[in-house]
Every structure is written in C-alpha cells, then in structure tokens.
Amino acid sequence: MRYRKLGSSDLEVSEISLGSWLTYSGGIDADRTRACTEAAFDAGINFFDTANVYGQGAAETAWGEILSAHPRDSYVLATKVWGPMSDDPADQGLSPTQIAKQIDASLTRLNTDYVDLYQAHRFDPAVPVEDIVEAFQKVVEQGKARCVGFSEWTPEQIQAAIDIAGADLFVSSQPQYSMLWQAPEAQVFGLCAANGISQIVWSPLAQGVLTGKYKPGQPVPEGSRFASADMAVSQDLVYSDAALEAVQRLVPIAEQAGMSMPTLALAWVLRRSEVASAITGASRPEQVHANAAASGVHLSDDLLTAVDQALGDVPVTEPTLAPGAQPGILHR
Numbered sequence: 001m002r003y004r005k006l007g008s009s010d011l012e013v014s015e016i017s018l019g020s021w022l023t024y025s026g027g028i029d030a031d032r033t034r035a036c037t038e039a040a041f042d043a044g045i046n047f048f049d050t051a052n053v054y055g056q057g058a059a060e061t062a063w064g065e066i067l068s069a070h071p072r073d074s075y076v077l078a079t080k081v082w083g084p085m086s087d088d089p090a091d092q093g094l095s096p097t098q099i100a101k102q103i104d105a106s107l108t109r110l111n112t113d114y115v116d117l118y119q120a121h122r123f124d125p126a127v128p129v130e131d132i133v134e135a136f137q138k139v140v141e142q143g144k145a146r147c148v149g150f151s152e153w154t155p156e157q158i159q160a161a162i163d164i165a166g167a168d169l170f171v172s173s174q175p176q177y178s179m180l181w182q183a184p185e186a187q188v189f190g191l192c193a194a195n196g197i198s199q200i201v202w203s204p205l206a207q208g209v210l211t212g213k214y215k216p217g218q219p220v221p222e223g224s225r226f227a228s229a230d231m232a233v234s235q236d237l238v239y240s241d242a243a244l245e246a247v248q249r250l251v252p253i254a255e256q257a258g259m260s261m262p263t264l265a266l267a268w269v270l271r272r273s274e275v276a277s278a279i280t281g282a283s284r285p286e287q288v289h290a291n292a293a294a295s296g297v298h299l300s301d302d303l304l305t306a307v308d309q310a311l312g313d314v315p316v317t318e319p320t321l322a323p324g325a326q327p328g329i330l331h332r
C-alpha cells in the first residue's frame, strides 16, 4: 500500500481507504463488518471514513468497537456532520450548536478523544459561512479534530469558505469521482489544489458498477448492493444501460492490460495527483484485498486513451445538480 499526504496537513493516508456508508451502517452483519475492517488493516489501509448520519450513528458505533482495539495512532479516522440525526428539524445541518453537539456524539460512538478529519457532509446555506468556519475552527482548537474537510461543496461555496478561513483550515474535499462521474475534475480539483486541499473521492467503483459485475439486460447478481432493498441507492447515471454497456467495453481492456476491473477503476482515479485516496466500500474481506491491490498501479497513456474511447460520452463531466440538490446521500 502506498500513502499520500492529505492536503496541507501532516496526515499520510493510504491510497485506498475504507468507507462505512451503506455497508457497516446495517447493510451487512457485525461479523462481516469486523472481517472487512480487519482486512483493511491487513492490507495496509490506514484511512477510514464514516459519518454521523450513516445508520444515524450505527456505522460510527460499529467502528468504535472495532477500531478502538487498534492503537489510535495506527489509523486516520474521518467522520462527517450535516445529515439529519432525528425527526427534529434542528437536528441537522451546520449550525454552530449542531456541530458542537455532533462532534461530541461522534467521539462517544467512535470511542476516541479525537478524529483526524472532521468534514462538512454538505454545505448549509441556512448558516452564515463565517459561523460554519468558526464552529469547525473551535472543534480543532478543542483538540476534538486534527483537520477539517468538506464534501460536495460547489466551487463558489469552497471559495467563500476559504476567503474567510484562509488556506489552512480545510485539507480535504470529498466529491463523488469515478470513470462514470468525472464532474469534479472541471473546477473543484483545480480550486482545491491551489489551496492545498486534497480530494478523497467517494464511490470510486460507482457502487460496484465499475467492477463489471452488473451486465446490461441481465438480472442484478444476487447478494450485490443493487439487489439489496436496504442498500440500493437510486443513481440512474451510474446504473443506466449506457453505463453498464460502457463498463462491458472496459472489461477486455482491463484483461488485456493484465488487471482486474476494480484495479483499473481505482488506479484510474489515483492517476490524478489531486486525489489523496479512493474511499472504497466493501461487503466482503476479499473485496478489500482486491481493491487494495490497485495502489501503486500505473496506467499508461495508451491505456488511458483506450479507457476514454470505451467510455464514450457516458461519464458525467459537468456538475448537473440543481443548487441545493444532494447527490448520493442516504439518511439512514
């Protein structure tokens, strides 16, 4: 496993990281959650990403038990705040009160005194940016988080926050990014790089679509995420016939290059130096090991050209969301 520096921080994160979104919030059982997490340590993964809203605390609680059996300085722990934690309309967003309350609740569930990275899961237009920045600064000053990041902020929101915070506070940006979803390359990558902010990208396998296991016109494989009523998330753009057909065009390209589809897809996101880590999900320990193997794999220019040709016009390359829309977030 190789490691990259996280933005302007002194944190070194594994190129492949493990996330707990649909899987360890209740999608798979406790034994497999433990097996996947331990497989990550075995594979050299040191970076773990969760959120308060995943299973409304369940994912953090599961990892609080498992991770705390490892020395605290042997892993980099990231969580997030923003999603609704109860039916109370005030129990969500980025108000200073909510941030102060949620960091304490996350630390209790995670069984630790601090997280390495505390992230705004989305932007909150109802709170002045100054107040958001100040609330995160306070969390750092109190020693409850070492660094701060954000997820799916627009370039305008990122710039507004940097204008207030300076370039030092934020070290990471967490956008969706994969062969099928290339939109953040357009503006977010450059703006962040200019301000010492790394990308840590979510769903780099497009929730498993880029492994090639979903075939156009065929039933969804049993036991897979898209076959699960609990885990499947409506993402028409990564799970359309056009996307599945493009992925099948990639399969022989990976084979010819002597690599698996997960390796091709993960090495593809890691080809960009702006990306510090690809945050993968895994429902089985074998997947963790298969995905970890992508670290350090170089893709030649010819291979990248063949990938572009195979993808055709399928990838989403422009931010397509209406202001306020929230891609790929599940409040369970």
Ligand SMILES: NC(=O)c1ccc[n+]([C@@H]2O[C@H](COP(=O)([O-])OP(=O)(O)OC[C@H]3O[C@@H](n4cnc5c(N)ncnc54)[C@H](OP(=O)(O)O)[C@@H]3O)[C@@H](O)[C@H]2O)c1
Pocket: 018, 019, 020, 021, 022, 023, 049, 050, 121, 151, 152, 174, 201, 202, 203, 204, 205, 206, 207, 208, 209, 211, 213, 223, 224, 225, 226, 262, 279, 280, 281, 282, 283, 284, 286, 287, 288, 290, 291, 327, 328, 329
């Ligand atoms: N910031 C945000 O808003 C946001 C949003 C979403 C996710 N995230 C973060 O990103 C993390 C990863 O997201 P994701 O789970 O969608 O990532 P992903 O890596 O694109 O998809 C993971 C899923 O693909 C399948 N898979 C993974 N490796 C495989 C392999 N080698 N062979 C076959 N199938 C494989 C597994 O599903 P099955 O085995 O069940 O089919 C697995 O659960 C999350 O846990 C979370 O930490 C953040």
